Amino acid sequence: MSDDLLLNKFPDPTWARLGFPEQPNFHDSGQNIGIVIIDKISPHDKIRHLGSRIKYITVNDDLSIVVRNIAFETPSDSHDDSGEHGLMTVLALSHEPFEVQGKSYVGIAPAANFIVLDHGAFKDGEGERLKKGIEWVLTNQNEWNIKIILNMGWHAQDNLVLLKNTSENSTVQALKSAVDKGILVISSNGNTRLINILPPYSFLTVGGYNDRGNANRSMHLPYPDEPYGRNADGHFRPDVLAPRVYLTIPFYEGKENIDRVSYYWGTSGAATLVAGVAAYLFSMFTNLNPATLRSALIEYGDPIVGYDYPAPRVNVAKVVYALKKGMQSMDLQEHSDSLQIKDVYEAINSVDDIEKGLALSNLVQHQLCPRDELWRFTLDKSPVIRKIAVYALGKPINNEERRVFWNRIIGEKEGGVRGWYAYGLLQDAEKKEVAKWISLSTDTNWTVRWCVSEYLAKFPDTFPKLEKTYDPDLIKSKALPIQEWLNINK
Structure with missing residues (x-):
């Protein structure tokens, strides 16, 4: 390589x-x-x-x-x-x-x-x-x-x-x-x-x-x-x-x-x-x-x-x-018991994000969480919960939701949540969004950059390619050519 x-x-x-x-x-x-x-x-x-x-x-x-x-x-x-x-x-x-x-x-x-x-x-x-x-x-x-x-x-x-x-x-x-x-x-x-x-x-x-x-x-x-x-x-x-x-x-x-x-x-x-x-x-x-x-x-x-x-x-x-020197084994049994939830509707209000995540996952799997509730969970303080909610939303279903997705991906601090917003936005992406997509080309989350690459590949006769990298130190240099292209073609 x-x-x-x-x-x-x-x-x-x-x-x-x-x-x-x-x-x-x-x-x-x-x-x-x-x-x-x-x-x-x-x-x-x-x-x-x-x-x-x-x-x-x-x-x-x-x-x-x-x-x-x-x-x-x-x-x-x-x-x-x-x-x-x-x-x-x-x-x-x-x-x-x-x-x-x-x-x-x-x-x-x-x-x-x-x-x-x-x-x-x-x-x-x-x-x-x-x-x-x-x-x-x-x-x-x-x-x-x-x-x-x-x-x-x-x-x-x-x-x-x-x-x-x-x-x-x-x-x-x-x-x-x-x-x-x-x-x-x-x-x-x-x-x-x-x-x-x-x-x-x-x-x-x-x-x-x-x-x-x-x-x-x-x-x-x-x-x-x-x-x-x-x-x-x-x-x-x-x-x-x-x-x-x-x-x-x-x-x-x-x-x-x-x-x-x-x-x-x-x-x-x-x-x-x-x-x-x-x-x-x-x-x-x-x-x-x-x-x-x-x-x-x-x-x-x-x-x-x-x-x-x-x-x-x-x-x-x-x-x-x-x-x-003859070290002895530490006690590794302190976490032996697994977290369990008994009542989904009680756990969905838990202050523990894993209990809450187990409950929300159960509701999503059984299609028991309406879309307006999923939107509410996208504002949860826990990234675990936000990932579940954005994943479950899938793609934006109208222009207003698409606008919110773009606003959220820009303001979201957690990379995995940004990744799910990007994946949702990729589904019905249009050419006119190219400047927004290229602005994401230096994101630290691999999925966000992958989505940028896939977006550009949708229009190969119009847009340049983004070369992806696993090396965090090279993210900016790999994105530079498409950023320069955008500056020239605004």
């Missing part, structure tokens, strides 16, 4: 950015530790070195299971990218050492064992297929020494805005047997504040931050569109943070090029790095249990100064030091 040219230098290796005391040993880091990755993967020459240490498990619709030796398969010439996400995950964890411009890169836990589990996510019946896949995992737990399950799409087919207790989620249900068996489930927290639902407390949940590709922690900043807060059970999420930008892996997108690398982005990448850290620690401290590991990552992380959410950045060196 070309964004490396915009940095003027290659990013520091991910191991350095995570605070490793030294580069992970290619032959030792994560040795004999089994990591299950819930994802698809494509064959590639870059994973051939894993040999028999990686298996690809597919659960079919009839619940039959196919086991493939993916490392030995020949890469396809097709342009199907459905397995790209899993490939990037495996590369971030296990790629062979390489050097670029004097910097040494290596996977976080390259000596681990890997099982990629494809259960046909985001399709009907996914919960039953995942349960079947987890049965296979537990049957083979001892043989593969499975300690970690990396789950980056925990929300499954759930609505991302409407709240419900996490115990109702099919992925959570399918993974419960693994959690009960002492396997550490690591989950990404989500990539944008557009969402309301966040992972359960039983998962070690990983958010991201903007480290600018730099190991120097004084340069690290919060990611401006990072979701955080209480999940539908009332538990604060995420537990820890890891880098989510410019996660460097070997160049896999075409022919070899010694001067290029590829990048993994988002909290999928951040959670992958933490899974690698966990495998590294499990292999170093053979008697380490998941509760102590989780405690150590939280207790000995580094908070971001000035950030209004306390989840710390993972600092591997501090964790290693603490474990060598």
Whole structure:
């Protein structure tokens, strides 16, 4: 990917950015530790070195299971990218050492064992297929020494805005047997504040931050569109943070090029790095249990100064030091009980925004909240409630509502709420609104910028394109060409 040219230098290796005391040993880091990755993967020459240490498990619709030796398969010439996400995950964890411009890169836990589990996510019946896949995992737990399950799409087919207790989620249900068996489930927290639902407390949940590709922690900043807060059970999420930008892996997108690398982005990448850290620690401290590991990552992380959410950045060196000193597990049971509501119409007036959100979600799902009431909830003090209300409104139904949507998106401080206003406005957008749309091109919310891009793409013969970016530091420069176009063509 070309964004490396915009940095003027290659990013520091991910191991350095995570605070490793030294580069992970290619032959030792994560040795004999089994990591299950819930994802698809494509064959590639870059994973051939894993040999028999990686298996690809597919659960079919009839619940039959196919086991493939993916490392030995020949890469396809097709342009199907459905397995790209899993490939990037495996590369971030296990790629062979390489050097670029004097910097040494290596996977976080390259000596681990890997099982990629494809259960046909985001399709009907996914919960039953995942349960079947987890049965296979537990049957083979001892043989593969499975300690970690990396789950980056925990929300499954759930609505991302409407709240419900996490115990109702099919992925959570399918993974419960693994959690009960002492396997550490690591989950990404989500990539944008557009969402309301966040992972359960039983998962070690990983958010991201903007480290600018730099190991120097004084340069690290919060990611401006990072979701955080209480999940539908009332538990604060995420537990820890890891880098989510410019996660460097070997160049896999075409022919070899010694001067290029590829990048993994988002909290999928951040959670992958933490899974690698966990495998590294499990292999170093053979008697380490998941509760102590989780405690150590939280207790000995580094908070971001000035950030209004306390989840710390993972600092591997501090964790290693603490474990060598014999730290004990903290009590992680303080949030074990989930928030429940008994009466929807009583909870809708609650001062607790999650109770209120559960009630409003229930009313929206059952079409029991009239439009004038939804408009009232768009003025609620809680962004959780405002997101539900604006999402439920959908698009403006007349010119007056459209005018209000534009006024609200300009005045709204919370990025996720702005994202839903933008999505509603996109539905019946007209050419004459171009100046309003381009004014949103530097918004910190990804969905707002995506909507700007989609709006401009509706009129390709008239308007220029907006090049989107995951790098917060590049948002303004990417928007500059379309802003200059607007100044010329007013």
